[in-house]
Amino acid sequence: MRRGFTIPNVDPFLLWLVGVVTAASLLPARGAFASVFEVLADLAIALLFFLQGAKLSRQAIMQGLGKLKLHLLALASTYVLFPLTGLAIDPALKGIMDPALVTGVLFLTLLPSTVQSSVAFTAIARGNVAAAVCGASISNFLGIFITPLLVGLFIASSKTGQGFDWGAVQSITLQLLVPFLAGHFLRPLIGSFVDKHKKMLQPVDRGSILMVVYSAFSAAVVDGIWNSLGIADLLLLLVVSAVILAIVMVVNVVVARIAGLPREDFIVLLFCGSKKSLASGVPMAGALFAPAQVGMVVIPLMIFHQLQLFVCAWLAGRFAKQGEVLDAPKGDTIPHGADEIAAAAKARGIAIPAECEAGVESNLALLSRHAATLRGERP
Structure with a gap:
């Protein structure tokens, strides 16, 4: 029996997220401990982006840069289609969902794409891996600038009446961009070590996110998050996430056909253009929103993150099976x-x-x- 991704298992990281949220709900960080833990979480995120920069191969970027039309379509999906979808859904959620959750739904549509899962699913589906690495990396790099601008345009000004906060951009630049560039420029020295020890360094990736989630939820619990969040809200968020993901994927399928993308590039557009990054979204939320808001704001992102993994894992399995058929010898097995x-x-x-x-x-x-x-x- 062939192995496949037909019915994906629950990502263990989701269980860790649930555990951290539970721990923050029962034992939230308070006072001086909360301040120290927040600093440690910021340092962990800086290390995460340093390692992401060190993992990024310039050779992979150069191989994928030739697909200009593909990258423009993927960026348009991430920073145009997603935000427009969020803005269209936003009015329908007002009055039936907590305002902070509504903000979180719109916020997730403004984030960059993922790198690791986009590349992994593209590889499983037999797509253009070099283009996926290049496209997802460009999306993350640009997101450091574009996401705060979009938040200032669509969230800060419309929901709080305040102008754009350039201090948030400075914070994100120092915490995310500077470590990312430092890691990338040091790749000639540390790249081989990072490539050889990817599995060993993976806990740094996820551990840093868990630290930020714990810090954010601690502040939210102290502020009374569970007094305003119920099971009905979580179910509604799941439905909203499914609607957003379905709209984006369907539009990308149509666009790929109109643009005449080959199969391997279509796979890249579908996966890179339909994802939102939890690794980037959590620290960005911490920099862009008040501490007491962050916990509520990132809940929609956490739900969307798991849903996109389920759907894309299933699709990757389907594409992989199709790839086996396509890779079969052509024209010599069917007599005419x-x-x-x-x-x-x-x-x-x-x-x-x-x-x-x-x-x-x-x-x-x-x-x-x-x-x-x-x-x-x-x-």
Whole structure:
């Protein structure tokens, strides 16, 4: 039986997130401990982006840069389609959901794409991995500037009446961009070590996010988050996340067909253009929102994050199975014409009755056309 991603398991990281939220609810950080823990969380996030910069291969970037149309479409999905979808849904949520959660829904649509999961799913689906690495990395890099600008335009000014906070941009630049660039420029010295010890360094990635989540939820619990958040809110957020994800994926499928993207590039657009980064979103929320708000603001992102993993894992499995068919030898397994069919039947010891010859030839011709369609060829 073939292994596949048909029914993805629950990401263990989700269980860790639930555990951290539970711990923050029962034992929230307070006073001096909260201040110290917040500093440690900031340092952990800086280390996370330092390692992300060190992992980024310039060779992979150069290989993927040639796909300009693909990258522009992916960026448009991340920073145009997603925000427009969030803005369209935003009015419908007012009055039926806590304002902080509504802000969180809009905030998640303004974030950059993921890197690790986008590249991983693209590889599983047999897409253009080099383009995925390049596109997702560009999205994360630009997001350091674009996301705060979008938040200032669509959230800060419309919901609080305040102008854009350039201090937040400075904070994000110092905490995320500077470590990212430092790691990337030091890659010639530390890149081989980072590449060899990716599994060993993975706890740094997830541990830093968990620290920020604990810090954020501690502040939210002290501020009374569980007095205003219920199961109905969480279910509604799941439905809203599903709607947003479905809209973005359907539009990307249509756009890919109109643009005539080849299969491997279509896969990149579908995965890179439909994801939102938890690793970038949590620290950005900490820099852009008041401490007591951050816990509520990141809940929609946490739910969307897990949903996108489920859906994309399932799709990656489907594409992988299609890839096996497409990678099969072309044109030499399906005989054409009466002579080829007779020779193939004779080689396999099969006797085709005369009255069935026309039907066999017709069916094999139909099968050949279906195979050509799967390969993206014109029959």
